[in-house]
Amino acid sequence: xxxxWIVILAAALAACSSTPDDEQAPAGVEERQPGxxxxxxxxxxxxxxxxxxxxxxxxxxxxxxxxxDPNNILSKRSIFYEFDKFDVRDEYKALIEAxxxxxxxxxxxxxxxxxxxDERGSREYNVALGQRRSEGVRRMLxxxxxxxxxxxxxxxxxxxxxxxxxxESAWSQNRRSDMLYSGEY
Amino acid sequence: MRFLAVxxxxxxxxxxxxxxxxxxxxAPGVQRIPIxxxxxxxxxxxxxxxxxxxxxxxxxxxxxxxxxxPPLSPAPTEASQVNYAExxxxxxxxxxxxxxxxxxxxxxxxxxxxxxxxxxxxxxxxAFTLSRQQIRTTAxxxxxxxxxxxxxxxxxxxxxxxxxxxxxxxxxxxxADADGAGEETALASFEPIISPTWSPDGRxxxxxxxxxxxxxxxxxxLVDGKRQVAANFKGxxxxxxxxxxxxxxxxxxxxxxxxxxxxxxxxxxxVRRLTQSSGIDTEPVFSPDGQSIYFTSDRGGSPxxxxxxxxxxxxxxVTFEGSYNVxxxxxxxxxxxxxxxxxxxxxxxxxxxxxxxxxxVLTDSDKDESPSFAPNGRMILLATVIGGRGVxxxxxxxxxxxxxxxxxxxxxREPAWGPFIx
Numbered sequence: 327x328x329x330x331w332i333v334i335l336a337a338a339l340a341a342c343s344s345t346p347d348d349e350q351a352p353a354g355v356e357e358r359q360p361g362x363x364x365x366x367x368x369x370x371x372x373x374x375x376x377x378x379x380x381x382x383x384x385x386x387x388x389x390x391x392x393x394x395d396p397n398n399i400l401s402k403r404s405i406f407y408e409f410d411k412f413d414v415r416d417e418y419k420a421l422i423e424a425x426x427x428x429x430x431x432x433x434x435x436x437x438x439x440x441x442x443x444d445e446r447g448s449r450e451y452n453v454a455l456g457q458r459r460s461e462g463v464r465r466m467l468x469x470x471x472x473x474x475x476x477x478x479x480x481x482x483x484x485x486x487x488x489x490x491x492x493x494e495s496a497w498s499q500n501r502r503s504d505m506l507y508s509g510e511y
Numbered sequence: 512m513r514f515l516a517v518x519x520x521x522x523x524x525x526x527x528x529x530x531x532x533x534x535x536x537x538a539p540g541v542q543r544i545p546i547x548x549x550x551x552x553x554x555x556x557x558x559x560x561x562x563x564x565x566x567x568x569x570x571x572x573x574x575x576x577x578x579x580x581p582p583l584s585p586a587p588t589e590a591s592q593v594n595y596a597e598x599x600x601x602x603x604x605x606x607x608x609x610x611x612x613x614x615x616x617x618x619x620x621x622x623x624x625x626x627x628x629x630x631x632x633x634x635x636x637x638a639f640t641l642s643r644q645q646i647r648t649t650a651x652x653x654x655x656x657x658x659x660x661x662x663x664x665x666x667x668x669x670x671x672x673x674x675x676x677x678x679x680x681x682x683x684x685x686x687a688d689a690d691g692a693g694e695e696t697a698l699a700s701f702e703p704i705i706s707p708t709w710s711p712d713g714r715x716x717x718x719x720x721x722x723x724x725x726x727x728x729x730x731x732x733l734v735d736g737k738r739q740v741a742a743n744f745k746g747x748x749x750x751x752x753x754x755x756x757x758x759x760x761x762x763x764x765x766x767x768x769x770x771x772x773x774x775x776x777x778x779x780x781x782v783r784r785l786t787q788s789s790g791i792d793t794e795p796v797f798s799p800d801g802q803s804i805y806f807t808s809d810r811g812g813s814p815x816x817x818x819x820x821x822x823x824x825x826x827x828x829v830t831f832e833g834s835y836n837v838x839x840x841x842x843x844x845x846x847x848x849x850x851x852x853x854x855x856x857x858x859x860x861x862x863x864x865x866x867x868x869x870x871x872v873l874t875d876s877d878k879d880e881s882p883s884f885a886p887n888g889r890m891i892l893l894a895t896v897i898g899g900r901g902v903x904x905x906x907x908x909x910x911x912x913x914x915x916x917x918x919x920x921x922x923x924r925e926p927a928w929g930p931f932i933x
Contacts, residue, residue, distance in 0.1 A: 438724070438725075440724070440725070446858070447835065447837065447851075447853070447858065448794065448807070448837040448838045448851060448880060448881075449705050449706070449880060449881070449925070450705070450706060450749055450750045450763070450793050450794045450807075450837075450838070451791070451793060451794065451807055451814055451837045451838075453705075453719075453726055453747055453749045453750070453763075453770070453793070454747075454749075454763065454765075454769070454770035454791040454792075454793045455791070456747075457746065457747045457765045457769065457770050458769055458770075458791065461746075461765065461768060461769060478725075478745055478746065479746060479765070480724075480725035480726070480746055480747050480765075481725075481726065481747045481765070482703075482721065482725075482726075483705075483726070485703035485705065485721060486703065486721070492899075511724045
């Protein structure tokens with residue numbers, strides 16, 4: 327099992343560093359933002375908080391409950407990283423395997439993975455770094471049996487820090503990927 | 512939800528005036544032109560007056576020293592006979608004289624003239640017709656005229672800046688005059704807004720908003736507040752940059768995996784991939800001639816700045832010193848590259864002369880972000896952190912003149928200096 331994990335880790339990292347395949351058809355501009363409507367004549371442009379796309383969870387009732395059960399590993403959603411790193415450490419192996427299994431067993435379940443960084447450096451570069459983190463998790467989940475179209479990997483860069491401090495204890499909380507299911511974001 | 516949005520719009524509209532940015536010169540220029548700006552005859556009718564704003568503009572540029580002028584009787588006007596020797600004895604190299612007259616239609620006429628007392632010549636002037644609402648605009652145009660006549664380069668006092676203010680949980684994208692006055696909120700949100708960038712005609716902003724729990728690129732028309740999604744593909748959409756003709760945006764998209772560069776039309780159509788690297792490519796910016804794109808990439812192992820043809824193709828590395836060089840911006844003449852470099856743990860704005868390859872670190876702060884050239888290339892606006900709070904500061908491209916723009920409450924970040932007003 328340990329060697330299988332290493333193979334998956336290696337495959338996911340290799341995938342990260344190879345030219346991405348083009349088999350994902352261009353997604354087109356998704357229509358999922360209520361705030362994007364034109365509002366002629368408005369001097370200021372308010373944004374409605376929220377704006378969550380309606381998605382059918384479709385998971386079995388028992389499965390969905392497991393996501394919230396604090397005694398179930400599926401209730402754990404965060405993966406933390408070392409400075410400037412995006413590789414998933416061994417300690418998160420069981421967590422990623424559990425979520426991959428859940429996604430495989432609940433093919434209509436959808437997941438959003440949000441990658442985050444600490445506050446140091448360029449905001450835009452940090453968006454790209456956070457994306458590399460979330461994308462790494464996405465690729466592992468797919469290698470472990472989740473379907474491509476079940477998961478979207480995105481980045482919040484340094485913009486949504488969980489911890490507010492300006493030291494390593496805060497930064498280590500903020501270098502993170504979060505796995506969220508429909509209705510949780 | 513609709514009610515909340517309306518309430519929010521009203522609150523945003525009533526934003527208190529004391530939130531204005533104030534500008535403090537922290538290092539003036541060395542050789543400043545001494546200039547006397549004599550209060551215009553009759554300007555008392557146009558409170559707060561024209562000349563105090565002209566004086567503040569020129570002082571703030573760091574290139575002028577305005578002289579105290581005792582009340583003169585009779586008050587001279589642009590039509591007065593100028594005694595050059597007397598102004599020279601007052602140590603003024605230049606003098607501005609003018610007058611304000613009420614018109615029968617309720618508007619006003621301002622006339623002024625600039626005189627070079629050293630050469631003893633009349634450098635001409637302009638007449639403006641204005642309403643009371645146009646006092647500041649008119650004063651900035653007068654300051655631009657004086658600045659251009661005496662320095663040989665265009666003034667930027669009539670230009671505008673965009674920036675993001677964070678107050679508590681709220682983010683506001685604001686637009687203000689280059690002196691920080693007259694700020695207006697273009698967008699208010701409870702989710703982050705980053706990377707505002709002006710369209711070349713100054714009428715639209717492209718930016719990244721996280722209102723959908725992920726980065727999405729919008730194009731926002733400032734006059735009517737209409738917003739359009741420019742890029743909302745699977746994954747992250749960020750780092751918009753306008754082509755100099757306004758016809759295209761370069762953006763960083765992760766729809767094919769990692770962050771890569773693409774060209775799109777501002778309405779989101781006609782997506783073309785520009786880079787094919789295995790690493791991170793982001794922060795594109797067009798050269799002023801539209802022929803090249805500068806961008807940040809870690810393809811060589813650490814984030815560095817590269818240049819490639821605007822249609823894609825082979826990229827050449829541009830920065831070599833240090834292990835972290837990001838956020839490239841090009842001056843309007845295409846000769847200087849400003850960027851953020853990490854120097855021993857400090858993030859500082861540096862400028863690279865593209866011809867001589869000379870690098871100069873411009874600031875002594877340590878958390879600099881988002882440099883932005885004034886359209887005349889003289890100053891660079893940037894975000895930094897002082898006393899734990901986000902502030903804007905400006906530094907001349909030669910590092911000599913420094914200004915700080917601070918706000919009484921809230922964090923200010925993500926500045927972008929707008930283009931010359933057409």
